[in-house]
Amino acid sequence: MLPTKPKIKQKQSVLIIGAKGMLGAALCDIFSSYNVLDWDKEDCDITDKISTQKKISASKPDIIINAAAFTDVDGAEKDKDSAFRVNGEAVGNLADAAANIGAVFVHYSTDYVFSGVNPIGYAENDAPGPALSRRSDSREGGPLNIYGASKLLGEENLRACALARGTALKWYLIRTSWLFGPHGKNFVKTIYGLAGKNDELRIVNNQHGKPTYTKDLAQATKEIINSTLTSGIYHVTNETMSGGITWFDFAKEIINSAHFATKIIPVSSAEFPRPARRPEFSILINSKLPPRRMWQEALREYIRLLLSGKDK
Numbered sequence: 001m002l003p004t005k006p007k008i009k010q011k012q013s014v015l016i017i018g019a020k021g022m023l024g025a026a027l028c029d030i031f032s033s034y035n036v037l038d039w040d041k042e043d044c045d046i047t048d049k050i051s052t053q054k055k056i057s058a059s060k061p062d063i064i065i066n067a068a069a070f071t072d073v074d075g076a077e078k079d080k081d082s083a084f085r086v087n088g089e090a091v092g093n094l095a096d097a098a099a100n101i102g103a104v105f106v107h108y109s110t111d112y113v114f115s116g117v118n119p120i121g122y123a124e125n126d127a128p129g130p131a132l133s134r135r136s137d138s139r140e141g142g143p144l145n146i147y148g149a150s151k152l153l154g155e156e157n158l159r160a161c162a163l164a165r166g167t168a169l170k171w172y173l174i175r176t177s178w179l180f181g182p183h184g185k186n187f188v189k190t191i192y193g194l195a196g197k198n199d200e201l202r203i204v205n206n207q208h209g210k211p212t213y214t215k216d217l218a219q220a221t222k223e224i225i226n227s228t229l230t231s232g233i234y235h236v237t238n239e240t241m242s243g244g245i246t247w248f249d250f251a252k253e254i255i256n257s258a259h260f261a262t263k264i265i266p267v268s269s270a271e272f273p274r275p276a277r278r279p280e281f282s283i284l285i286n287s288k289l290p291p292r293r294m295w296q297e298a299l300r301e302y303i304r305l306l307l308s309g310k311d312k
């Protein structure tokens, strides 16, 4: 349990940006007892600094949660400018807009800000390495791909704004990884779909991470906002037994939970070359928050939704 703030009688208003995305939709559910403003790209393009700041100043929410992002990891290699604008530049502008109206600002980042060479994983205060060099070929530190570099620029812009605005900005930067949940494409849904049509699947077994159910991440976000925790970086994922799991482990559990007979074969990522390099060990260590439930339990809950046809 986190230490909680005294309850405020008046209903608080929360602006959820990227509300139609996978995490945004889970946030809308979890915050349903608040006055929710749910914006997505057609309501407010966060790369348009002036109109975004105007809209935010006019709405004056108590809390701003930014779940909007350019999340196509391979697509970002081709469309670098869009990735850096949405994941990098817009974040500093949103933080500034939050400081202007005294709103709490929550933003999400990713395990892919790390190079993934450390098999133990990365804690909140570990330095990811240089972002502004926009390297995509590094083994010594820093993100391995454009998506990671653009998200790291977002982290840097948020921290620069926090430094400049001091106590005017209350902020939480939540890093997470391997999201699954309703409302969007995700690994669980992909494997579930493929397992129904194939006797055998070949799945990468040399990338390690921690799966995270969007419902649990949204709940953790609400608890953090209602706590007395100080501004800073937090890591939220579902728990794994020790270290992370591989995509192969993840797929095996999906297939067992959904009762498919599909055979899965562990393979190296070299067998599936993709435009963006992925880190080998992008394991987020949580040293600040109470642990969430185990990933298998969260997965079983989501698989029940898939089996009941409630997430197509």
Ligand SMILES: NC(=O)c1ccc[n+]([C@@H]2O[C@H](COP(=O)([O-])OP(=O)(O)OC[C@H]3O[C@@H](n4cnc5c(N)ncnc54)[C@H](OP(=O)(O)O)[C@@H]3O)[C@@H](O)[C@H]2O)c1
Binding pocket: 017, 018, 019, 020, 021, 022, 023, 024, 040, 041, 042, 044, 045, 046, 047, 066, 067, 068, 069, 070, 071, 086, 108, 109, 110, 111, 151, 176, 177, 178, 179, 180, 184
């Ligand atoms: N998915 C993962 O496995 C994962 C892992 C680690 C961290 N994260 C982070 O978690 C957060 C949520 O990810 P997610 O998977 O829920 O994302 P998502 O499903 O891709 O949703 C992102 C939403 O943001 C919207 N958006 C994109 N550009 C925008 C813009 N310029 N202005 C306003 N809205 C815009 C998208 O609209 P369109 O669809 O129309 O573009 C979409 O509705 C992100 O910060 C992401 O980087 C995700």
